Amino acid sequence: MFKKIKGQDRVIEMLEKAIEGRRVAQAYLFSGPKGVGKFTTALYFAMALNCRNEKKRRPCGECASCKKFLHFNHLDFSYLFPIPNMELKDDGTVGNPKFLKEYEAYLTNKKETPWKEFFFTTNSEIRRDSIRVLQNRLGMGTHEAIYRVCILEDADSMNNNTANAFLKTLEEPPANTVIILTTTQPERLLPTILSRCQEIHFHPINKSIIQEILQTEFMADANLASSLAKLVNGNLELAISLLDKSDSEARELAFKIVELIGLEKEEEFLNLLGTFKTGRNSAFMVELIANLSLLLSDVIMLKNHPEEVVIPANEEIYQKYYMINPSADDILIDVLPQLESMNQQARGKVNPQLIVIEIYNRITRRLYQG
Numbered sequence: 001m002f003k004k005i006k007g008q009d010r011v012i013e014m015l016e017k018a019i020e021g022r023r024v025a026q027a028y029l030f031s032g033p034k035g036v037g038k039f040t041t042a043l044y045f046a047m048a049l050n051c052r053n054e055k056k057r058r059p060c061g062e063c064a065s066c067k068k069f070l071h072f073n074h075l076d077f078s079y080l081f082p083i084p085n086m087e088l089k090d091d092g093t094v095g096n097p098k099f100l101k102e103y104e105a106y107l108t109n110k111k112e113t114p115w116k117e118f119f120f121t122t123n124s125e126i127r128r129d130s131i132r133v134l135q136n137r138l139g140m141g142t143h144e145a146i147y148r149v150c151i152l153e154d155a156d157s158m159n160n161n162t163a164n165a166f167l168k169t170l171e172e173p174p175a176n177t178v179i180i181l182t183t184t185q186p187e188r189l190l191p192t193i194l195s196r197c198q199e200i201h202f203h204p205i206n207k208s209i210i211q212e213i214l215q216t217e218f219m220a221d222a223n224l225a226s227s228l229a230k231l232v233n234g235n236l237e238l239a240i241s242l243l244d245k246s247d248s249e250a251r252e253l254a255f256k257i258v259e260l261i262g263l264e265k266e267e268e269f270l271n272l273l274g275t276f277k278t279g280r281n282s283a284f285m286v287e288l289i290a291n292l293s294l295l296l297s298d299v300i301m302l303k304n305h306p307e308e309v310v311i312p313a314n315e316e317i318y319q320k321y322y323m324i325n326p327s328a329d330d331i332l333i334d335v336l337p338q339l340e341s342m343n344q345q346a347r348g349k350v351n352p353q354l355i356v357i358e359i360y361n362r363i364t365r366r367l368y369q370g
């Protein structure tokens, strides 16, 4: 099953060697950009550590143990990720059911369409009570696993208090237990945590590999696959979710913004800004900006290579740009790299409304007056 993970051959080879040579570390830190396979690699590594199949390359994905990991219901598997405050009790039961549905939806999404970003409607983090539940579980014996495995996804979302509580587990790791932390921002972890983990760095995925996956596994046509591969900066998950436009709110909003610019509807744009007041985390903004770049590249294509327009259904709106300004393509060619740098900014703590206003201003200022 490791073959399913693309573009991370070096990492996988290292992990397989650790299993073969019985040199498995007690704690790993999988660091690297979003959408490059950190979680999937962690899950498959957990499976490989426990796979019972003697004949196949592990993990087989078929034995009872592998299947339990794939369904997240292996008794010796703990998966912690940023969640809203659910007032967890020591035995893991939920004290406040308000976010239970969202929590379950998060897990379903992770199992079935892991490349899609899931957004809780409120702030989420790996919480002190989740760590307490984990520590209680680890205090009990192993059920059936060769190695118990805990994955802490986005470990940098722990506040200092929580991180210090978790540190105790890293300092005295229980036997036959492998802890895997994942993060896009290793610099935000406590040095005391970093020093106790073996760090494994994941690189952005090569453009040509992304293009190939989109074409062969997701049946994208060559134009779209190539445009997306150039846009996403090595983030395969983002490329797949951009391809899958059926229910993408980010795509819809991006189109709305492109439309309002083309129709010169400033007032409606100001109304739209209201939807960016809450519940837009940086992952959403990154997806939005990527979608905007995709649509604006289409506007450029329309004039120069109309056969390569990715979403022909929008052509009428794209035409409006050239009615406002016949050099719209040149303006957008200038603006696109700026969006790229805003995409980088959006990964930090930023105000989503300000980002959208900035984008809108940069385009309209030149389009309307140029």
Ligand SMILES: [Zn+2]
Pocket (backbone or CB within 6 Å): 050, 051, 052, 053, 059, 060, 061, 062, 063, 064, 065, 066
């Ligand atoms: Zn197996």
